Amino acid sequence: MMRPKKLTQNLDWPTVLLYFLMVGLGWMNVYAAVYSPDHVINIFSWDINSGKQLAWIGTGVVLMIMILVIDHKAYDSLAYLIYGFMILLLLATLVLADPVKGSRSWLVLGPVRLQPAEFAKFATALAVSKFLSTANLQNQNLQDHFKLVGLTLLPPLIIMMQNETGSALVFGAFLLAYFREGMSPLILIIGAVSVAIFILTLLFPKLYLVAVITVLLGLWLWANQRIFFRKWPMITLIYGLIIGMIFSVDFFVNNVLQEHQQNRIKALISPEADPRGFGWNVTQSKIAIGSGGFTGKGFLEGTQTKFDFVPEQSTDFIFCTIGEEHGWIGSVVVIALFILLLLRIVKIAERQKSVFGRTYGYCVASIIFFHFLVNVGMTIGLAPVVGIPLPFFSYGGSSLWSFTILLFILLSIDSNRKMDLTR
Amino acid sequence: MKYLEDRKYVIQAIFLAVAAVYALKLFYIQVIDNSYKLAAENNAIQKIIQYPFRGLIYDRDGRLLVQNMPVYDLMIVPKEAKNPDTLHFCKVFNIPLEEFREKMKTAKAYSYVKPSPFLTRLSTQEFASIQEYLSDFPGFYINARTVRGYTHQSLAHALGYIGEISPAKLENPKYSKYLPGEYLGISGIESEYEQFLMGKRGVKYKMVNVRGIDKGPFRDGEYDTLSVAGQNLVSTIDLELQQYGEKLMKGKIGSVVAIEPSTGEILSYVSAPGYDPNLLTGKEFGKNYLALQRDSLKTLFNRPIMASYPPGSIFKLVQALISMQDGVITANTGFPCNQKLIKCSHGHETPSNLRIAIKHSCNPYFYQLFRNQINQGKSRNTFIDSRIGLDNWNKHILTFGFGTKLGIDLPNEKKGIIPTSKLYDKYYGENRWKYSNFYSVSIGQGELGTTPLQMANLMAIIANRGFYFTPHIVRSVGENGKPLPKYQVKHYTSVDQKHFEPVIDAMDDVVAKGTGFYAKLAHVGITVCGKTGTSENPHGDDHAVFVAFAPRENPKIAIAVYVENAGFGGVSAAPLASLMIEKYLTDTISAPRKRWEDWVLAGNFKPKKKKR
Numbered sequence A: 001m002m003r004p005k006k007l008t009q010n011l012d013w014p015t016v017l018l019y020f021l022m023v024g025l026g027w028m029n030v031y032a033a034v035y036s037p038d039h040v041i042n043i044f045s046w047d048i049n050s051g052k053q054l055a056w057i058g059t060g061v062v063l064m065i066m067i068l069v070i071d072h073k074a075y076d077s078l079a080y081l082i083y084g085f086m087i088l089l090l091l092a093t094l095v096l097a098d099p100v101k102g103s104r105s106w107l108v109l110g111p112v113r114l115q116p117a118e119f120a121k122f123a124t125a126l127a128v129s130k131f132l133s134t135a136n137l138q139n140q141n142l143q144d145h146f147k148l149v150g151l152t153l154l155p156p157l158i159i160m161m162q163n164e165t166g167s168a169l170v171f172g173a174f175l176l177a178y179f180r181e182g183m184s185p186l187i188l189i190i191g192a193v194s195v196a197i198f199i200l201t202l203l204f205p206k207l208y209l210v211a212v213i214t215v216l217l218g219l220w221l222w223a224n225q226r227i228f229f230r231k232w233p234m235i236t237l238i239y240g241l242i243i244g245m246i247f248s249v250d251f252f253v254n255n256v257l258q259e260h261q262q263n264r265i266k267a268l269i270s271p272e273a274d275p276r277g278f279g280w281n282v283t284q285s286k287i288a289i290g291s292g293g294f295t296g297k298g299f300l301e302g303t304q305t306k307f308d309f310v311p312e313q314s315t316d317f318i319f320c321t322i323g324e325e326h327g328w329i330g331s332v333v334v335i336a337l338f339i340l341l342l343l344r345i346v347k348i349a350e351r352q353k354s355v356f357g358r359t360y361g362y363c364v365a366s367i368i369f370f371h372f373l374v375n376v377g378m379t380i381g382l383a384p385v386v387g388i389p390l391p392f393f394s395y396g397g398s399s400l401w402s403f404t405i406l407l408f409i410l411l412s413i414d415s416n417r418k419m420d421l422t423r
Numbered sequence B: 001m002k003y004l005e006d007r008k009y010v011i012q013a014i015f016l017a018v019a020a021v022y023a024l025k026l027f028y029i030q031v032i033d034n035s036y037k038l039a040a041e042n043n044a045i046q047k048i049i050q051y052p053f054r055g056l057i058y059d060r061d062g063r064l065l066v067q068n069m070p071v072y073d074l075m076i077v078p079k080e081a082k083n084p085d086t087l088h089f090c091k092v093f094n095i096p097l098e099e100f101r102e103k104m105k106t107a108k109a110y111s112y113v114k115p116s117p118f119l120t121r122l123s124t125q126e127f128a129s130i131q132e133y134l135s136d137f138p139g140f141y142i143n144a145r146t147v148r149g150y151t152h153q154s155l156a157h158a159l160g161y162i163g164e165i166s167p168a169k170l171e172n173p174k175y176s177k178y179l180p181g182e183y184l185g186i187s188g189i190e191s192e193y194e195q196f197l198m199g200k201r202g203v204k205y206k207m208v209n210v211r212g213i214d215k216g217p218f219r220d221g222e223y224d225t226l227s228v229a230g231q232n233l234v235s236t237i238d239l240e241l242q243q244y245g246e247k248l249m250k251g252k253i254g255s256v257v258a259i260e261p262s263t264g265e266i267l268s269y270v271s272a273p274g275y276d277p278n279l280l281t282g283k284e285f286g287k288n289y290l291a292l293q294r295d296s297l298k299t300l301f302n303r304p305i306m307a308s309y310p311p312g313s314i315f316k317l318v319q320a321l322i323s324m325q326d327g328v329i330t331a332n333t334g335f336p337c338n339q340k341l342i343k344c345s346h347g348h349e350t351p352s353n354l355r356i357a358i359k360h361s362c363n364p365y366f367y368q369l370f371r372n373q374i375n376q377g378k379s380r381n382t383f384i385d386s387r388i389g390l391d392n393w394n395k396h397i398l399t400f401g402f403g404t405k406l407g408i409d410l411p412n413e414k415k416g417i418i419p420t421s422k423l424y425d426k427y428y429g430e431n432r433w434k435y436s437n438f439y440s441v442s443i444g445q446g447e448l449g450t451t452p453l454q455m456a457n458l459m460a461i462i463a464n465r466g467f468y469f470t471p472h473i474v475r476s477v478g479e480n481g482k483p484l485p486k487y488q489v490k491h492y493t494s495v496d497q498k499h500f501e502p503v504i505d506a507m508d509d510v511v512a513k514g515t516g517f518y519a520k521l522a523h524v525g526i527t528v529c530g531k532t533g534t535s536e537n538p539h540g541d542d543h544a545v546f547v548a549f550a551p552r553e554n555p556k557i558a559i560a561v562y563v564e565n566a567g568f569g570g571v572s573a574a575p576l577a578s579l580m581i582e583k584y585l586t587d588t589i590s591a592p593r594k595r596w597e598d599w600v601l602a603g604n605f606k607p608k609k610k611k612r
């Protein structure tokens, strides 16, 4: 255990400040999202989400203090144990949970309803960091590679079985951390190109796409003829894969994806096709944000997001309320807060002397970034509607707790970095 | 591995790139592209409360008593009504400028963004005349709803009225289902049966543009709920008889309550003076209500259940029944008409049995009867004995529904007064009182108060020879065709059936050849059993009372008639009661009795000498 004085000295206060700023703004916007001028309820009322969120924030602070007080070495030495426990909890949830809206992801403990999938993130981050600190990515053998892939993919596989596709996708964010630790950039590039091709295929006619790619490739090869002669089998293979992908997208969307997933994809591509149906969320969300203008309509003055029968208003679509009531200025402030936090975390990660600490730091940044990317993206029509919350802002105990744990374990490790040095 | 550390720049660049793309995209949809703002204006979601159709009320023969009529409220949302052309507005809506300013101030004080009523209860005609100008005044819109309407001018006290829910009630959790401005039953049946009449509110969400133009249902009505109309009620009232009763009571003060003895159903419920129920609906509600509330005759006072009078001689019937049950007297017991005990009317035959005593309403007879009832010698101490006697008598009297609320389905019923040991302990000190302190109770005076409803119920009890159903005014609720369960329970009095016949014999005599002679209907073949009474009034002329039931066998109607300040009951209340009975049983008034009808309608009852 650390003495409190040292703790306060070594704690990274800018991050703590950003955390409370975001949580506080989130709380006000949760209230705005459930606020109804016909029936005004106090922001502290337990009957509405803002009142409950305050309780989550309060308990979150308790959690945070516990995390900071616990010996930081515990996170390192207990990483696999925590991970194993989380896997068991995920499996238990699969068996015990009552299906809510087709999803089996909620565990009810008395008055509290928790989503273990949220907590699997920090557990997995701890486990993979621990693994990379013992087996450096650069010098790994094939067996180690498989171990890492297994560690990373096991939780999302179980989460997929709980029908929480959104939460499962988050684990893809670890690629960014692995990249920092030495993973080949090719994997990132291939991933990005695949996503781009996937989206382009949905947006444009396939033959145009094939033609454009062929012409571009031809032009590039004509300019760099020597490369073609040296690497033509490779180039032909890549070309074939891309064309193959273009033609298999339809099959993938129509036969592999489930109907609600198909709808989300279609909503992203053309929300106007069925504005009252699957595209509804996207259309409404863009209208709400768009109507905010430059400075917004003012706190509680929004008109587009005030009906509480869309339950996601205070959770996944909280950014709509921000956009509508605080305009472009407010939206950019929120984006800036996220970027400041992310850059700060990268800075913290880089100053760690242990591979464990650094990798964990990048995992934290990657997870928060992925949530930010997808959540804000879906509200402005740049990402499919995937039900994942906006960290620190969205209503919900599991989400707030899990991000609090995730972030403050890093701060705990960070506040002890000087002691590690002298070890 | 320096090159790996440089990868942090790649990662930071990815973060910044995404932030930049998002900020740009946001700038595009929030600042540059106007179509979202237009779309927002075109799809504000409006929550519309669908007020259910309030249940209708019919009379016992299916005639409509209460219906719904459309009215229109002009609503205002001050935020949207920024700069109305005030003069033009005042001209169109025909209100003075000061009133406009006053109402505007009230609306703004209530809420800047929430709608509140500006002008209420416009009629269909008024609505039609202003409709075309509405578009000139943004922020104002019409809200249609219904108010109660009546095709007749009767039964106002029993029907009650509806009104806007008061702020005090809104605070009460009991009324949590109601919203501000909503209407609910405030008195009468409307209040008592509110939960059945109100129905269930529905909610409709629709998309509207800024000007309030309907853009269709929100998400195809997925979140809408339908309103459910309130349940209809069938009253026990016979509208024809009711109207006849109101006609007879015109210009008088008092009550008429008629009950069907076999069911407890109230056939007629007159509180005079009455008022037209149409006064308390529509635009003039406030003004009319104030006028009614202020008038000297206390028109809004619901006399049949709220006015408590000393029962007078009629109470002797109850005294006789209780004493026979306790074996204090038999039908053949006689007492001398001893005027030294208590005053009696000018000479009558010796009350050598109960029948004669009731026929002549002999005061000394009942003085002695009640003395024996109270002092049965259960204790050698007179005080204790009186206490035991009074407590025992109390038990009997309660079973007749006196001194307690009968439980009619109308609000604000009074229970009247019945003397108890506790009351006299308070008056005289514990066990410091005896029969001589309250002997006047024997003849229905003293610490006694009964409502006209309780007296009509007494007639139902005697007509039934010992039991009653709680009087009620609604015979079926909704589709099930039955009254509330509590009105289907037979209540027995403590007096056995066999003791009723001597009393009925005497009541028969009262009408056939006694003080109730003016109520005689023998020529149409109906035997009326009745009893006259005079209710002492310390503030002026005594009140005339007559109670009766008919026919003697298989009684169909039990009635109590109170005419205030009309003196002796035999000349005013008795003919009035008999006209009601005749009307109900034969549907008409026979020729020889027209003169009585004229007499009652004229209403010049000269108070005669007091009869005790």
Ligand SMILES: [Zn+2]
Pocket: B337, B344, B345, B348, B360, B361, B362, B363, B364, B365
């Ligand atoms: Zn006498």
